[in-house]
Amino acid sequence: MAQGGKKAAKTLYTCSACGASFAKWSGQCSECHSWNVLEESLAPATSAKGRFAGYAGTGGQQVMPLTEVEIEHEARTTTDSAELDRVLGGGLVEGSVVLIGGDPGIGKSTLLIQTLARLSVKMRSLYVSGEESPRQISLRAMRLDLAVEKLKLLPETCVEIIIAVAEQEKPQVMVLDSIQTMYTELLQSAPGSVSQVREATAQLVHYAKRSGTALFLVGHVTKEGSLAGPRVLEHMVDTVLYFEGEAGSQFRLIRTIKNRFGAVNELGMFAMTDKGLKAVSNPSAIFLSRQAEQVPGSVILVTREGTRPLLVEVQALVDESPLANPRRITLGLEQNRLSMLLAVLHRHGGIGMFDQDVYVNVVGGVRITETASDLAVLMAALSSFRNRPLDQGLVVFGELGLTGEIRPVPNGPERLREAAKHGFKRAVVPKANAPKQPIAGLEVVPVETLAEVLQIT
Numbered sequence: 001m002a003q004g005g006k007k008a009a010k011t012l013y014t015c016s017a018c019g020a021s022f023a024k025w026s027g028q029c030s031e032c033h034s035w036n037v038l039e040e041s042l043a044p045a046t047s048a049k050g051r052f053a054g055y056a057g058t059g060g061q062q063v064m065p066l067t068e069v070e071i072e073h074e075a076r077t078t079t080d081s082a083e084l085d086r087v088l089g090g091g092l093v094e095g096s097v098v099l100i101g102g103d104p105g106i107g108k109s110t111l112l113i114q115t116l117a118r119l120s121v122k123m124r125s126l127y128v129s130g131e132e133s134p135r136q137i138s139l140r141a142m143r144l145d146l147a148v149e150k151l152k153l154l155p156e157t158c159v160e161i162i163i164a165v166a167e168q169e170k171p172q173v174m175v176l177d178s179i180q181t182m183y184t185e186l187l188q189s190a191p192g193s194v195s196q197v198r199e200a201t202a203q204l205v206h207y208a209k210r211s212g213t214a215l216f217l218v219g220h221v222t223k224e225g226s227l228a229g230p231r232v233l234e235h236m237v238d239t240v241l242y243f244e245g246e247a248g249s250q251f252r253l254i255r256t257i258k259n260r261f262g263a264v265n266e267l268g269m270f271a272m273t274d275k276g277l278k279a280v281s282n283p284s285a286i287f288l289s290r291q292a293e294q295v296p297g298s299v300i301l302v303t304r305e306g307t308r309p310l311l312v313e314v315q316a317l318v319d320e321s322p323l324a325n326p327r328r329i330t331l332g333l334e335q336n337r338l339s340m341l342l343a344v345l346h347r348h349g350g351i352g353m354f355d356q357d358v359y360v361n362v363v364g365g366v367r368i369t370e371t372a373s374d375l376a377v378l379m380a381a382l383s384s385f386r387n388r389p390l391d392q393g394l395v396v397f398g399e400l401g402l403t404g405e406i407r408p409v410p411n412g413p414e415r416l417r418e419a420a421k422h423g424f425k426r427a428v429v430p431k432a433n434a435p436k437q438p439i440a441g442l443e444v445v446p447v448e449t450l451a452e453v454l455q456i457t
Contacts, residue, residue, distance in 0.1 A: 013038040016194045019232035041187065041195030077173075077214070080118045083269055083279040084111070086308070087241055087254050089262015092119075092173065092214045096261060097205050099179075099234065100254075101219040102243025107252050107270070107277055108218050110144070112175045113137065114276050115216075117146040119173050125150070126171035130157040130181030144276040157191060159184045159200045163207050171213055176204065178218035179233075201236050234258060246365040251286065252277060253366070256306065265369070266306030284311040284422060287364040297384030300395045300424065301376035302415040303368055309411070309418035311395065313363040314373065316380035321357040332362030333373060341378050341400060348404030348450050353385060372409040374400040375428065375453065382457045390457070393425035398433070404450040408432035416442060428456060 012021045016039055018032040028035050076091030085091050088098065102108050109132070116125045129137055134155055141148045152169065156162050159182050166174060176182065182200040183191040190196065201217070208215040217237065234240050240258040245251060250273070256266040269286075270277040280286065288300065288311055297316045302309060321327065330338050338360055346352045360377055362368055375398035383390050397415055399407040409415075412433030419427055420442040431446035438444075447453050 012041050014041050014194045014198075019194065019198070039189070039194050041189060041193075077119070077123065079115050081115065081279050082281060083254070084115060086306075087256045087259075087266045087268040088239065089256075089259050089266070093238075093261045094172075094214060095209050095212045096239065097208050097215045097217065097237040098239040098241065099217045099219050099237040100241045100243065101221050103221060103245075106243045106245055107272060108243055109177055110140070110272075111270070111277050112177065112216055112218065113141060114144060114146065116173065116175055117141065117148050117151055120148065120151040123172040124152075124170060126152050126154060126166065126169055126174045128154045128156060128162055128174065128176045130155075130176070131178060143274075146276075157181050157183060159203050163203065166207065166211070166213065170211070173214040173216075174208075175216040176218065178220060179204075180220045198232060198236075201233055205236055244365070244367065249365060251280070251364065255367075263306045267308060267310070284418070287312045287366065288422065294389035294392050296387050296389050297380050299376050299380045299383065299390050300419075301368070301373055302395050302397045302419050302427075303366075303370060303372060304411055304415065309415050310366070311418065311422060312366050312368070314376040314380050315361045315363060316377065316384045317359040318353060318356050318381055318385040319359075321355055323357075326353075326355060327357040327359070329358075330360045332365065332367050333360055333377065334369075337371075337374070338377060340402075341374055342381070344400055344402060344404060344450065345378060345382075349454050351382070351385070351454075353381070356385065370409070371399040371407075372397045374398060375406065375430075378450075379428070379453065379457050382454070386457070388457075391426055393423070394428065395419040395424045395426070396428045398428070398430040398447070400450065406430045406447050406449060406453065416444065428453070 012023065013025045014021050015029040015032060015034065016037045017029065017034040020029060020031040022038065025038050029037050076093055078091045079085055100108050113127065116127055119125050127137065134153055137153060154162065154165055179197060179201060180192045183196050184199050184203060187195050187199055204215060207213070238260040239256065242255045242257055244253040244255060250271050252270045252272055254268040254270070256264050258264060269280040269283040271280055299314055301312055301314050303312060304310065328335055328339050338358065342353050342358065346354070358381055360380065375396045378400060379390065379396055397409060399409055401407050408430040412429060413435050416427055416429070416435060416439055420439050424442065426443045426445065428445045428447060431448045434444055434446040445456065
């Protein structure tokens, strides 16, 4: 027993990949099966007396019927950026914690200092930097021509000091760049370790909920593109946003992965300029920069990102393969789904591409995750295979089943109205998605089976 009758601090081993904790060290995490990812940390001290004192009539939280819970309307503050407001669910919520991840240099710090500069006009704002010096941040603000007279800056990495300063300044919105550089004095491990990231985030989240401060956290990403640190970090915050963008492209996409105050899978689009990130209000117009003449292997898909219908171009290239196992390569789509669609085409359409290389690309770097892209991928591949261009004013969407049926997708009327707004004249859609009332200027062709699609293509 330790001196003074105190129990020795208990040691845990935490996985840096998934956040699971274990009493003993091992070479492989039994939860996520990653190797050499367990790091030593101290277990938080708990007291049974303290934990259950509230239920002994000493003023703790009590059980209550759900109908007696007081409901207040969530007051949202606009960030003066329509695209950022969209991915946040309509604006900033008091006491919310937003985690923003993305590749280095993609524009996370640029977006946040622009947002904080705009908000500082009407809200008390604090920018906490753990990576860049005040001079670097000042130079960036000058280059972006931002009005930062009321924006306050704190270069600090200790969480206890940050919270103490915030208690005095009482900011309504605060940015921490980045959470991997922060540390708490309660732990001895290095900044960026699993235990430091988790404990620092827990203290900051507690402060945000207690004070009502809207908090932005910048997070690093791993080589695989996921947020660095334990997965528990994503569960602790209210909103998780991911920056996406191709190298060399001026366009940046922000995708909502988690949002307790709005819809998930919302998509916001920005263009990187010499004056920072500018919101793109009509992304469909950018993705539809098609060639002047018709070419085989190209079709327009009406997809849906969150609550927004989006028109994107799907291109396919089918070419004879010199390999025993032909290539199946996709960019912006799931590769296994392409293999499935080609199998359905062979089984129920009688068209085999087993000796052909098939390449499919979504123009503009957009990643499509919904099954409504099946019909577009299939028609683009058929167009390239037959070397027969599709109509210039054609749009498609629909899911293909394993039995060759064309299945409906959600929000069909909204997709058709978006296509008509951009001047498209013809739409091939599942029969169940055909509108009850005709849409002016748009001919809707409903299909039920793969055989009907082959007649059109």
